[in-house]
Amino acid sequence: MTSKNNGLSAALVSNLQDVLSKRKGGSEEEEETPSTSVAAKEEVEESDDSRPIVLVTNGDGIDSPGLVSLVEALVKEGLYNVHVCAPQTDRSVSSHSVTRGETIAVTSVSIKGATAFEVSGTTVDCISLGLSGALFAWSKPILVISGINQGSSCGHQMFYSGAVAGAREALVSGVPSLSISLNWKKDESKESDFKDAVSVCLPLINATIRDIEKGVFPKDCSLNVELPTSPSSNKGFKVTKQSMWRQSHSWQAVSANRHPGAGNFMSNQQSLGAQLAQLGRDASAAGAARRFTTQKKSIVEIESVGVAAKTDSRVKKYFRLEFVAKEQEHTDEDLDIKAIEDGFVSVTPLTLLPKMDSETQAAVSEWISKAINADQ
Numbered sequence: 001m002t003s004k005n006n007g008l009s010a011a012l013v014s015n016l017q018d019v020l021s022k023r024k025g026g027s028e029e030e031e032e033t034p035s036t037s038v039a040a041k042e043e044v045e046e047s048d049d050s051r052p053i054v055l056v057t058n059g060d061g062i063d064s065p066g067l068v069s070l071v072e073a074l075v076k077e078g079l080y081n082v083h084v085c086a087p088q089t090d091r092s093v094s095s096h097s098v099t100r101g102e103t104i105a106v107t108s109v110s111i112k113g114a115t116a117f118e119v120s121g122t123t124v125d126c127i128s129l130g131l132s133g134a135l136f137a138w139s140k141p142i143l144v145i146s147g148i149n150q151g152s153s154c155g156h157q158m159f160y161s162g163a164v165a166g167a168r169e170a171l172v173s174g175v176p177s178l179s180i181s182l183n184w185k186k187d188e189s190k191e192s193d194f195k196d197a198v199s200v201c202l203p204l205i206n207a208t209i210r211d212i213e214k215g216v217f218p219k220d221c222s223l224n225v226e227l228p229t230s231p232s233s234n235k236g237f238k239v240t241k242q243s244m245w246r247q248s249h250s251w252q253a254v255s256a257n258r259h260p261g262a263g264n265f266m267s268n269q270q271s272l273g274a275q276l277a278q279l280g281r282d283a284s285a286a287g288a289a290r291r292f293t294t295q296k297k298s299i300v301e302i303e304s305v306g307v308a309a310k311t312d313s314r315v316k317k318y319f320r321l322e323f324v325a326k327e328q329e330h331t332d333e334d335l336d337i338k339a340i341e342d343g344f345v346s347v348t349p350l351t352l353l354p355k356m357d358s359e360t361q362a363a364v365s366e367w368i369s370k371a372i373n374a375d376q
Contacts, residue, residue: 059092059162066148075113084116085130123162144170147180156246243335
């Protein structure tokens with residue numbers, strides 16, 4: 001493979017490809033791992049496990065096949081004390097939002113071989129809570145992994161991604177992290193692709209944890225790993241830079257008749273704490289309405305199809321946002337979106353700085369070129 005290196009190690013891509021080919025040729029023996037009782041601060045059981053702690057979250061929700069496949073594989077490895085703290089529902093486009101001033105519910109979940117909780121909040125809530133010491137007995141995991149996300153988080157899509165935000169929150173808290181996404185395509189991708197994605201990523205995960213323990217993993221950066229639509233037939237790893245790609249935003253008008261009261265009723269997916277908070281706000285609003293009845297104008301629900309006619313009444317309309325993939329021409333071989341479109345596994349270093357300095361970039365390149373191929 002020939003590509004520009006952006007000042008990165010010239011041997012990087014070939015080394016990663018070599019690792020991947022060796023990984024494909026190997027096989028793993030299944031190892032049973034005893035199930036762990038899930039409860040807050042199980043200090044006795046956790047203190048008996050000296051294995052490095054890995055905290056897993058995602059943006060798609062705790063029941064998503066990407067997270068389930070990843071956790072099963074990490075448990076099967078038998079090398080790590082696996083903990084899960086993930087949203088109970090889909091928060092894949094929650095970005096770096098947090099739930100402030102409202103109570104969130106945390107419920108234990110049974111995942112064989114792991115200690116797991118589902119949280120009625122965002123991905124960032126999960127990581128912030130998981131690292132706070134309030135939920136788990138330990139103070140700090142060796143690594144946070146956010147994924148595997150269903151859908152690409154390349155380019156400007158990173159700014160919307162809950163999965164990338166989870167990894168970023170870990171980085172803010174001083175914990176090394178990886179975010180992993182699969183370039184899922186409707187009518188083409190299948191659930192088994194997540195198991196293939198895990199097999200591709202395990203060498204990188206193992207190398208990351210090994211070198212964190214050695215103290216040689218690049219500091220102050222997170223790695224965003226993007227897998228092509230068909231992970232099992234990928235062309236190898238490629239270190240990339242963030243592109244400016246994003247999916248198109250399509251706002252669709254929604255009929256008030258089709259969704260009666262859509263603006264007045266809370267989703268049954270909301271947490272009890274959020275519902276109670278909303279009831280409190282509704283009560284306050286109702287009281288204010290009674291005090292200002294003479295000043296309040298009537299609200300008229302209309303079809304959300306065009307410009308509303310002039311009226312003395314307030315107007316309520318309904319819309320729904322959908323992300324739509326758009327065809328774009330990408331000529332820079334070093335861009336994340338170009339890499340996965342060409343069938344490569346994209347690895348993009350992310351920092352909290354506006355732009356990664358050349359020293360950090362070189363350190364990340366050197367680490368990947370050495371670590372990913374070691375002891376394979």
